[in-house]
Amino acid sequence: MRKIFIVAGKELKSYFISPVAYVVLGAFTLIMGWFYFNLVARFIQLSKIYELFRRPDILMRMNLNDMVIQPLFYNMTVILIILTPIVTMRLLAEEKNSYTDELILTSPISTWQIVLGKFLGAFIFFLIMVAITAIFMIELFAYSNPRPEFGPVVSGYLGIILMGASFLAVGIFTSSLTKNQIVAAVSSFLILLMFYVINIISPSVNSKTLSEILDYLSLIKQFEDFGKGLIDLRNVVYYLSFITIGLFFTKLSLDSLRWR
Amino acid sequence: MIEVKELTKKYGDFVAVDNISFNVEKGHILGFLGPNGAGKTTTMRILTTYMPPTSGTAIIDGHDILEAPDEVRKRVGYLPENPPLYNDLTVEEYLRYVGKLKGLPKGKLNERLEYVIETVGLKEKYRSVIATLSKGYRQRVGIAQAIIHDPSVVILDEPTIGLDPNQVIEVRRLIRGLAGSHTVILSTHILSEVTNTCDDVVIIHRGKIVAADSIEALTTKGEGVIRYRVRVKFPEKVDSGQVESEFDFVKDVDVNPHTGEVMLTVDRDENIDRVAEYFVNSGAGLLEFAPMATTLEEIFTRLTIQ
Ligand SMILES: Nc1ncnc2c1ncn2[C@@H]1O[C@H](COP(=O)(O)OP(=O)(O)O)[C@@H](O)[C@H]1O
Numbered sequence A: 001m002r003k004i005f006i007v008a009g010k011e012l013k014s015y016f017i018s019p020v021a022y023v024v025l026g027a028f029t030l031i032m033g034w035f036y037f038n039l040v041a042r043f044i045q046l047s048k049i050y051e052l053f054r055r056p057d058i059l060m061r062m063n064l065n066d067m068v069i070q071p072l073f074y075n076m077t078v079i080l081i082i083l084t085p086i087v088t089m090r091l092l093a094e095e096k097n098s099y100t101d102e103l104i105l106t107s108p109i110s111t112w113q114i115v116l117g118k119f120l121g122a123f124i125f126f127l128i129m130v131a132i133t134a135i136f137m138i139e140l141f142a143y144s145n146p147r148p149e150f151g152p153v154v155s156g157y158l159g160i161i162l163m164g165a166s167f168l169a170v171g172i173f174t175s176s177l178t179k180n181q182i183v184a185a186v187s188s189f190l191i192l193l194m195f196y197v198i199n200i201i202s203p204s205v206n207s208k209t210l211s212e213i214l215d216y217l218s219l220i221k222q223f224e225d226f227g228k229g230l231i232d233l234r235n236v237v238y239y240l241s242f243i244t245i246g247l248f249f250t251k252l253s254l255d256s257l258r259w260r
Numbered sequence B: 001m002i003e004v005k006e007l008t009k010k011y012g013d014f015v016a017v018d019n020i021s022f023n024v025e026k027g028h029i030l031g032f033l034g035p036n037g038a039g040k041t042t043t044m045r046i047l048t049t050y051m052p053p054t055s056g057t058a059i060i061d062g063h064d065i066l067e068a069p070d071e072v073r074k075r076v077g078y079l080p081e082n083p084p085l086y087n088d089l090t091v092e093e094y095l096r097y098v099g100k101l102k103g104l105p106k107g108k109l110n111e112r113l114e115y116v117i118e119t120v121g122l123k124e125k126y127r128s129v130i131a132t133l134s135k136g137y138r139q140r141v142g143i144a145q146a147i148i149h150d151p152s153v154v155i156l157d158e159p160t161i162g163l164d165p166n167q168v169i170e171v172r173r174l175i176r177g178l179a180g181s182h183t184v185i186l187s188t189h190i191l192s193e194v195t196n197t198c199d200d201v202v203i204i205h206r207g208k209i210v211a212a213d214s215i216e217a218l219t220t221k222g223e224g225v226i227r228y229r230v231r232v233k234f235p236e237k238v239d240s241g242q243v244e245s246e247f248d249f250v251k252d253v254d255v256n257p258h259t260g261e262v263m264l265t266v267d268r269d270e271n272i273d274r275v276a277e278y279f280v281n282s283g284a285g286l287l288e289f290a291p292m293a294t295t296l297e298e299i300f301t302r303l304t305i306q
């Protein structure tokens, strides 16, 4: 356990030494801020219009959860699909590039400890990214009347965290396959994109089972309930399995370099 | 301290290390000498548990590399061919990280850090970012990480390659200083490195051990054979095949028809007068018959360049 934290600590430190971390954090904050600003602006604009037209029935149905918070979470998943590969690309590719794989693989640390340590380091960095968006939520709760519901915010964040961790698990795996960070990032992005949109063809698939399987595999389909405010154990299990499989493949990939 | 037992490594069909066995005594420095591609790096990677052998094994400080790799890892410090450095960290951050990876407890870590920095001469670069260091300093950081956890065995793969002459002297002095308290294997393709720094030598060529002994023994007795240089007036009268068949203790007879030089290897020197007699009687006109001074250089050349 201690070894995992040692590796995670080093990874986290390396993030903040390199400019990449600041670029990722900055880009993420800016883009999320921009989405947030637009969603809120549209909400205010619509409220004003319906007030002008004296439509209290529509005004009653308008709420921040559906019109700002939920779309914001969906926007976040799209941005994360682009940014998490950049967060993970360095993790193992760099070890081969700087010949430090020979150091780490001849140290008294197990392959699982290496993989989990690296994953944990990236996960903490990712949590910092996501935590920044809490500013928007705090603002919504502080200045809106009526207030949005709290439940969907919690479930949404839980879904984002599970989904983000799944993204990281794919990224760490592709990073273990190459010493070229760009190749690692691009292949991670492509795999994620495939899992993200895999259910797009499911309506046109004849077989009902196949279409259900495609829906089940889709990273975004599994997020729907979280977005609505539901925490379903099946969705949680899906993401946890996704993460486990990603990390397991990473371990296998490292083991093929090492042994035992 | 180190027992290598019938180690073999194949890359596909290619045999990179071919059934090698040798021992290193506690506190000794062993020079692992061989030309490029001989299999030095491969052997060291197996001893440090970076990769498994195809067959055979090794016991390091009492632990089998196959059965207890983690015990071996705790006891071995390793400097690979390319120093394994994280360029974004400072020397201090890096050495602390390696120390923790190797399992040093916190209190001990500070103590070792101080000692190692002092030993390898990194004091003024302690807070520098590794990316900014010169080749010589990078190599020192590489050696520092190999000894940070006070391993009983230190394995160094071509530790002086790419350094300038002054740095080479520094690093050799440093390695010499490790003897006694550490058992060291260092690989090199440079002979003087072995004669200057090592107690024992193993010469490897195309994956096979061609000589293994102490430096002293190897240079004085030339591992039991002596090369002679014979000069004759009429080299065309010397039939190398006949010489070899006449005397079963004579090998590798080379006749140079232009210079009149005949080189031959004789197993035991008590028979040497019979060979000399043969040359006298052959009518080739014996001019000179002299044993060649066997330096390590020569043994190396003879054993590896064929
Ligand atoms: N990973 C590998 N795959 C295939 N062949 C290899 C590999 N590593 C080394 N070799 C080959 O094995 C031989 C020994 O290499 P090496 O152990 O690096 O020699 P040295 O360190 O003595 O120069 C060389 O011919 C080299 O080309």
Ligand SMILES: [Mg+2]
Binding pocket: B037, B040, B041, B042, B081, B157
């Ligand atoms: Mg080598």
